[in-house]
Amino acid sequence: MAEQHSSKSIMWAVIIAAAVLIAIIFPFTVKHTGSAADSANSSDESDVRIQPVAKFELAKVEAPAVSSGPKDGLTVFNSVCAACHATGAAGSPKAGDKAAWAPRIAQGKDVLYKSALGGKNAMPARGGAANLSDDEIKGAVDHLLGLVK
Ligand code: HEC
Known part of the structure; x- marks a missing residue:
């Protein structure tokens, strides 16, 4: 056993x-x-x-806005616009540079929105991020303007 x-x-x-x-x-x-x-x-x-x-x-x-909900202005700025506007590359008005932005602001917000949406000279339409909505681009413009208030 x-x-x-x-x-x-x-x-x-x-x-x-x-x-x-x-x-x-x-x-x-x-x-x-x-x-x-x-x-x-x-x-x-x-x-x-x-x-x-x-x-x-x-x-x-x-293309940061492909898959999720609308991006706020800061997010769009950081991911798209900062490529030029953080440093003033390509002759862009540098973020936070009041002197550079004063004449732009004088044109009125609608002109700035239109430039950001449709492009202006060296700036491609929507900063090159064609998938972003109008509101997301406008939010980024508002963010840029908020930096030079
Ligand atoms: C490829 C570089 C580049 C990127 C990316 C870019 N910009 Fe620009 N931006 C420029 C340049 C260059 C100018 C100046 C254009 C001019 O007046 O000749 C400009 C000008 C502007 C102006 C002033 C327009 C005017 O009518 O005076 C606004 C507002 C602006 N950009 C917003 C944005 C926003 C918002 C984004 C992101 C969604 C963005 N830009 C991304 C290059 C860029």
Whole structure:
């Protein structure tokens, strides 16, 4: 009886040890050989699962307002307009530079909105972010004007 019992325990110990070994080794063999059709499928699948995330991140950098709700002026400014207006690049009036903005402000807010929406000289329409709504662009203009009040 005792003998039978212990041989049963050994059998289970061996089965469990084998299962553990397989569980540990199997992923490595799959990765190294790439032979199992399943592993090819699953790596294809993981590529597919990774890609949309990567694409989304890229899209987010280029066009911040694609996927979520309306952006506020500060967000639009930081992600789009700051490329030029933070430094005054391309001859743009620098954010916060009262002297640069005074003659612009004198034109009236509607002219500024129109320039930001439709572009002006070196500034592309909507700062190049064609996907942004009118309100988002106007919010960014308001943010710029708020900096030089
Ligand atoms: C590619 C660079 C660039 C980007 C990006 C850019 N601007 Fe400009 N912006 C300019 C330049 C250059 C001017 C000056 C245009 C001129 O008067 O010749 C300007 C002028 C302006 C003016 C004054 C327009 C006027 O009629 O005097 C406003 C307002 C303005 N930008 C808002 C924005 C907003 C809001 C954004 C973001 C949505 C933005 N800009 C993004 C380059 C840029």
